[in-house]
Amino acid sequence: MNQQTHHADDKMLVAMREELGNRVSGILESESGLLLSAVCRVDALPDVVAWVVEQRKYRFATLVVQALPSGDQLDYWFFKPDNGPWIKLSIRLAGDAREVPSVSGLLHAIDWHERQAEDLFGMVFTGHPKLGDFVLHEEWPEGVNPMRPEFDALKPMVEKEVDPQWRPEKILHTPGAFVMPIGPVYSDYAESAQFFLETVGEDVVRMVPRFFFKYRGVEKLAEGRSIKDVLLMVERFSGTSAVAHATAFCRAVESIGRISIPPRAEALRLIASELERIRHHFGLLSDICHSTGMIVPSADIDIMEEEALRLSAQWAGHRYLYGLITPGGITRDFSQSELTFLIAGITGLGHDAQQLYERLQFTSSFLDRFEGVGIVPKANAQRLGLVGPVARASGFNTDLRIHAPYGFYRCCPPEAEALESEGDGYARIRVLFAEVFSSVQLINKAAANLPVGAVSIPMDAVSAGEALGCAEAPKGGAFHYVRIDGPGRVARLQMTTPSFTNWHGFHLAAENFAFQDFPIMMASFGLSIAESDR
Amino acid sequence: MLGWFLRGASSRIRTTRYPHEGDSSTGITPGRPVATQFSHSRAADTAATACPTGAITAHEHSAEVDLSRCVHCMACSRGEAAMKWQNDFNWASLSGPQALKTTQPFKKSLHIRLVDSGSCDAVIQEIKQLAKPYYNMHRLGFFITPTPRHADVLMITGPVTSHMRLALKKTYDAMPRPKWVIAVGNCAISGCVFAPSFMAASAVSSVIPVDVQVPGCPPPPLAILHGLLVLTGRAPAMQPTTPPVTEVAS
Numbered sequence A: 001m002n003q004q005t006h007h008a009d010d011k012m013l014v015a016m017r018e019e020l021g022n023r024v025s026g027i028l029e030s031e032s033g034l035l036l037s038a039v040c041r042v043d044a045l046p047d048v049v050a051w052v053v054e055q056r057k058y059r060f061a062t063l064v065v066q067a068l069p070s071g072d073q074l075d076y077w078f079f080k081p082d083n084g085p086w087i088k089l090s091i092r093l094a095g096d097a098r099e100v101p102s103v104s105g106l107l108h109a110i111d112w113h114e115r116q117a118e119d120l121f122g123m124v125f126t127g128h129p130k131l132g133d134f135v136l137h138e139e140w141p142e143g144v145n146p147m148r149p150e151f152d153a154l155k156p157m158v159e160k161e162v163d164p165q166w167r168p169e170k171i172l173h174t175p176g177a178f179v180m181p182i183g184p185v186y187s188d189y190a191e192s193a194q195f196f197l198e199t200v201g202e203d204v205v206r207m208v209p210r211f212f213f214k215y216r217g218v219e220k221l222a223e224g225r226s227i228k229d230v231l232l233m234v235e236r237f238s239g240t241s242a243v244a245h246a247t248a249f250c251r252a253v254e255s256i257g258r259i260s261i262p263p264r265a266e267a268l269r270l271i272a273s274e275l276e277r278i279r280h281h282f283g284l285l286s287d288i289c290h291s292t293g294m295i296v297p298s299a300d301i302d303i304m305e306e307e308a309l310r311l312s313a314q315w316a317g318h319r320y321l322y323g324l325i326t327p328g329g330i331t332r333d334f335s336q337s338e339l340t341f342l343i344a345g346i347t348g349l350g351h352d353a354q355q356l357y358e359r360l361q362f363t364s365s366f367l368d369r370f371e372g373v374g375i376v377p378k379a380n381a382q383r384l385g386l387v388g389p390v391a392r393a394s395g396f397n398t399d400l401r402i403h404a405p406y407g408f409y410r411c412c413p414p415e416a417e418a419l420e421s422e423g424d425g426y427a428r429i430r431v432l433f434a435e436v437f438s439s440v441q442l443i444n445k446a447a448a449n450l451p452v453g454a455v456s457i458p459m460d461a462v463s464a465g466e467a468l469g470c471a472e473a474p475k476g477g478a479f480h481y482v483r484i485d486g487p488g489r490v491a492r493l494q495m496t497t498p499s500f501t502n503w504h505g506f507h508l509a510a511e512n513f514a515f516q517d518f519p520i521m522m523a524s525f526g527l528s529i530a531e532s533d534r
Numbered sequence B: 001m002l003g004w005f006l007r008g009a010s011s012r013i014r015t016t017r018y019p020h021e022g023d024s025s026t027g028i029t030p031g032r033p034v035a036t037q038f039s040h041s042r043a044a045d046t047a048a049t050a051c052p053t054g055a056i057t058a059h060e061h062s063a064e065v066d067l068s069r070c071v072h073c074m075a076c077s078r079g080e081a082a083m084k085w086q087n088d089f090n091w092a093s094l095s096g097p098q099a100l101k102t103t104q105p106f107k108k109s110l111h112i113r114l115v116d117s118g119s120c121d122a123v124i125q126e127i128k129q130l131a132k133p134y135y136n137m138h139r140l141g142f143f144i145t146p147t148p149r150h151a152d153v154l155m156i157t158g159p160v161t162s163h164m165r166l167a168l169k170k171t172y173d174a175m176p177r178p179k180w181v182i183a184v185g186n187c188a189i190s191g192c193v194f195a196p197s198f199m200a201a202s203a204v205s206s207v208i209p210v211d212v213q214v215p216g217c218p219p220p221p222l223a224i225l226h227g228l229l230v231l232t233g234r235a236p237a238m239q240p241t242t243p244p245v246t247e248v249a250s
């Protein structure tokens, strides 16, 4: 770390001591100076969180709940863009205590985290306006919380089926108002989820989503498994962002094992991540074009997506780049000619994308469908802590590659963050294109500056410890919390994914809209249910 | 608009000639590990232990692969005990020993309802590719339909999470007879890395009968297309060389 950061650390450490007084205790600075942790008094939590996010301008990363033998522990993780150490605030509950004050009133981004912890751990967040069925639906027996240690992860639990008649409470009581359910099985290729559109006819007043139809309990399944087995799930629960999630997970594991991977591995990870981003964004742009029924641009972008998939397989063996990232580096090296081949392919695709973008910008029938549709104002994006292209289209800077740089992004960051300000569908399209172009540049830059040497170092025995690994996934920031105890066994995994974060903000865009705009808004948000449900 | 028309008209045709001809373009498939002879029995053991899902079984001087358990982690494609790798994709198979109920009346046109019962987004993306220019399954008479009432085939991805079980059954029941089921991806076939668990008992066949299965993680578009061709009797199924996956007790 450079001097500047160390300086900032000390300031923050002192400020915490002086300004928070006895509300926190046991303030500790990690060896690297990158993390400040403190234990927070339960009743003082709202005060302390307010201090961190409002006065110190920190952003919320994730809430990790753990059922430890000594009692439950809740860790609130924060980071500050461009500056300063990460902060971890811990709440330690004794014995069977489950009550913690809710902070969702002052930190909206934590809302779904609290609801999820209530469902999965049986935590009680006092003052939260809306707890209850969330991850687990109404058929799940009350008081059974799957993330608690005594719950058997492997025993199939068939109690009852979900209630297909479930409806959200109506807010409209005018004559003719009704709630229109969509899903969980709907449309041609949609992932399973339910949306309730409350409408008085043509115009939809609000949209209530219902998720977790695809909840597979990946985080519960991870407990007690080996790092290698967990990596298989981390790569596969949301295959379109496999590299990003594998990277975040491996970074956490490497940080627990206190190793830094060889620079060549870092650079190749960057190349793989950016290749994934390009391919992923092509997929989103294809959905966007399809949602408006524009056949020729759809076909153009479809071709680019398939070519990017083929390029990935030609380069690394797998169309979605599975099996490349491993704790300690990457699984195989690439020769100069393999890299040259990749660059040629990527450059060609970048060129095609450029041409398509220019043509689309002059197609008014396309632009009309997206301009002013599904607007998320910057203030709202900020309030809900949105991430990724969706946030950037609203002018909210969130790119971890720039604001909390990791790996090879430290010496090779994107030249500029793709920021727009309108926050509508068209702004999101522009951000996606801009990121494709910047990823092409990044791959070129990383390949030109590729360090020589090994591509992995052995990581056989990882000792006990915990860490938070992050990566900028194609859809936004991903945070993987990993705790390891015993010989290389994962004791706790918590994946905070960009889709989970952003679905929480989708209702903002989906308010007072014309019915036929719904598919367009969904496509321009471009979120994954698999990534959110886990 | 005229510009787009000209653009469309001037693009060359890229659609694969499969199944009328083979397709050997690179990158259309991750390929698959196949039974391999080794000179040392130790190498066969090494290959088997390297596989994280137990898909590889070691014999004296050879090792064989159960494709329906392979998650395409690529581990066995590298190293000294690398398995032989075959870059094909026509690996869909009939699920179970019974002969396929005839699909004769549906040779020309088949409507498919897709149900995602908890899969990742990559396999859905691969299915979407089938309707896109490179694969264009419409030319072969395969169509995705949004309603089960019009569907002849139910295509299922994912390990059937308990929240999706009812929706899956209801979709199946809503389809008119005769109907067929095709399980796409190893999650749907065996639950793969996600089952058995408290949320996913054990794959599609424990909920509704499956006719054709397409292994892969995710299966590439042409493997899925092969599955559809097998279903309609227009392509031979891959003969399983290894015993079928043992059912997980529920």
Ligand code: SF4
Residues within 6 Å of the ligand: B033, B050, B051, B052, B053, B054, B055, B056, B065, B069, B070, B071, B072, B073, B074, B075, B076, B077
């Ligand atoms: S590629 Fe398949 S068979 Fe080979 S090691 Fe991985 S899971 Fe096993």
